[in-house]
Amino acid sequence: xxxxxxxxxAVEAARxxxxxxxxxxxxxxxxxxxxxxxxxxxxxxxxxYESGTIGAKPTRLPLSIGDGELAETxxxxxxVPEMFAYWLQAGRIDIGFLGAAQIDRHGNLNxxxxxxxxTPKVRLPGGGGAPEIATSVADVFVMLRQTPRAFVQQLDFxxxxxxxxxxxxxxxxxxxxxxxxxxxxxxHPGVSVDDVRAATGWALQVAEDVxxxxxxxxxxxxxxxxLEAAGHE
Amino acid sequence: xxxxxxxxxxxxxxxxxxxxxALEGFTHLIPNAAGREVIRQGLRDLTLVRMTPxxxxxQLIGMGAARKLVxxxxxxxxxxxxxxxxxxxxxxxxxxxELEEHSHAGMAAAYAAGASxxxxxxxxxxxxxxxxxxxxxxxxxxxxxxEELAAVPALRPDVGIIHAQQADRHGNVQLWxxxxxxxxTVLCSSRSIVTVxxxxxxxxxxxxxxxxxxxVIGAVAEAPGGARxxxxxxxxxxxxxxxxxxxxxxxxxxxxxxxxxxxVLGAVPA
Numbered sequence: 001x002x003x004x005x006x007x008x009x010a011v012e013a014a015r016x017x018x019x020x021x022x023x024x025x026x027x028x029x030x031x032x033x034x035x036x037x038x039x040x041x042x043x044x045x046x047x048x049y050e051s052g053t054i055g056a057k058p059t060r061l062p063l064s065i066g067d068g069e070l071a072e073t074x075x076x077x078x079x080v081p082e083m084f085a086y087w088l089q090a091g092r093i094d095i096g097f098l099g100a101a102q103i104d105r106h107g108n109l110n111x112x113x114x115x116x117x118x119t120p121k122v123r124l125p126g127g128g129g130a131p132e133i134a135t136s137v138a139d140v141f142v143m144l145r146q147t148p149r150a151f152v153q154q155l156d157f158x159x160x161x162x163x164x165x166x167x168x169x170x171x172x173x174x175x176x177x178x179x180x181x182x183x184x185x186x187x188h189p190g191v192s193v194d195d196v197r198a199a200t201g202w203a204l205q206v207a208e209d210v211x212x213x214x215x216x217x218x219x220x221x222x223x224x225x226x227l228e229a230a231g232h233e
Numbered sequence: 234x235x236x237x238x239x240x241x242x243x244x245x246x247x248x249x250x251x252x253x254x255a256l257e258g259f260t261h262l263i264p265n266a267a268g269r270e271v272i273r274q275g276l277r278d279l280t281l282v283r284m285t286p287x288x289x290x291x292q293l294i295g296m297g298a299a300r301k302l303v304x305x306x307x308x309x310x311x312x313x314x315x316x317x318x319x320x321x322x323x324x325x326x327x328x329x330x331e332l333e334e335h336s337h338a339g340m341a342a343a344y345a346a347g348a349s350x351x352x353x354x355x356x357x358x359x360x361x362x363x364x365x366x367x368x369x370x371x372x373x374x375x376x377x378x379x380e381e382l383a384a385v386p387a388l389r390p391d392v393g394i395i396h397a398q399q400a401d402r403h404g405n406v407q408l409w410x411x412x413x414x415x416x417x418t419v420l421c422s423s424r425s426i427v428t429v430x431x432x433x434x435x436x437x438x439x440x441x442x443x444x445x446x447x448x449v450i451g452a453v454a455e456a457p458g459g460a461r462x463x464x465x466x467x468x469x470x471x472x473x474x475x476x477x478x479x480x481x482x483x484x485x486x487x488x489x490x491x492x493x494x495x496x497v498l499g500a501v502p503a
Contacts, residue, residue: 112364123322126307129306129336129338131338157363
């Protein structure tokens with residue numbers, strides 16, 4: 001089956017989740033990947049949305065982090081102060097999936113502004129849960145389309161810290177920290193190392209043994225397409 | 234003790250120019266009807282507080298009601314930007330908007346501190362981010378372990394406004410489903426307004442239900458559909474199509490202004 005770069009990204013990110021993980025999920029690409037994992041190899045993976053829904057099992061992709069279906073299918077629904085204090089801050093969540101507008105070579109993320117903070121060129125929505133997700137979960141997974149505008153030498157604003165970023169899955173390949181710097185360790189089928197270098201705003205470190213990502217299986221693609229075809233509520 | 238009044242009366246009596254007002258709701262039960270009434274009554278110079286300002290805050294900001302926004306994530310969930318918020322921040326239209334920006338964890342702690350009548354909220358947060366330079370946060374050392382933690386000033390709005398499913402005839406309120414920071418919003422505010430889907434003879438306990446007794450509430454107003462385009466668990470679903478449509482309506486100043494004229498200023502209160 002043929003597949004798009006976005007589908008490859010979603011599938012490869014989903015593969016990173018294990019069946020016994022508890023995962024804090026943001027809306028957008030991370031929600032697609034986490035829900036795909038639940039429908040394929042990780043049916044028991046616990047999805048936590050910041051609206052307070054713990055163990056949500058949506059049948060369709062939610063449009064927002066607080067869609068009704070998340071509450072209806074959750075094991076528990078807690079208040080927002082409880083979510084951030086008792087669950088996230090207390091270290092009960094293994095994995096945090098984050099997206100951003102910009103990332104630097106250390107995995108620091110910007111979702112706040114493009115340009116100067118006081119006189120921004122583009123005012124983005126802001127950090128939301130990200131600053132504390134990035135420092136409270138054991139492992140941060142980042143999903144981001146790879147372009148020179150997103151993979152920058154210098155962030156316009158540091159919204160969250162990169163210390164716990166373990167992997168960045170993009171539409172072109174896979175980066176992992178090596179000696180404190182994001183390093184290209186895998187490329188998706190049909191993508192060259194030079195393609196990824198050209199899409200990166202810094203001199204990208206490349207591992208000696210760059211792997212080629214396993215293409216999506218029929219099962220993975222069908223599950224992903226079924227999820228997306230079901231659409232939002 | 235909660236008085237049961239109309240929404241227009243509640244806003245007229247309890248919200249004043251220059252107030253700090255929190256209209257809270259975390260995707261669910263957003264007090265949209267109350268926000269539109271604040272716009273209709275032409276209130277000005279408000280400091281608006283909300284973790285997740287969305288469409289109704291975009292409307293308030295675009296209509297010039299706000300001087301300042303205290304927030305942690307300002308977007309159209311699942312859709313993209315809030316164009317009126319962006320226009321105010323990026324171009325000062327219709328007026329410049331001062332920002333006090335937090336993380337969700339920080340704001341949640343600040344609400345809980347306000348509800349507890351404590352001066353600050355405490356969390357392990359903000360460290361190593363550029364937010365530290367741009368917001369009201371301080372470092373505090375734990376007297377027992379020496380750990381350095383973040384302190385955020387308690388939120389103490391003049392008025393807290395929320396929407397709930399039901400009130401009884403005494404003004405006791407119950408909400409259920411995703412309940413966000415609504416309990417804290419009522420408890421941390423000097424005055425409060427709760428709009429409800431319906432007023433019933435007796436509140437029936439619901440799983441996960443949050444009950445606010447009448448004596449902590451300022452005013453209760455019946456506003457059926459008052460969360461739309463957000464949703465009310467057990468009553469109606471989220472109008473996801475409207476959130477997508479808002480992206481187009483709000484993009485252009487003139488389109489926005491004429492939409493507001495037709496759908497908000499020209500409309501009677503719910």
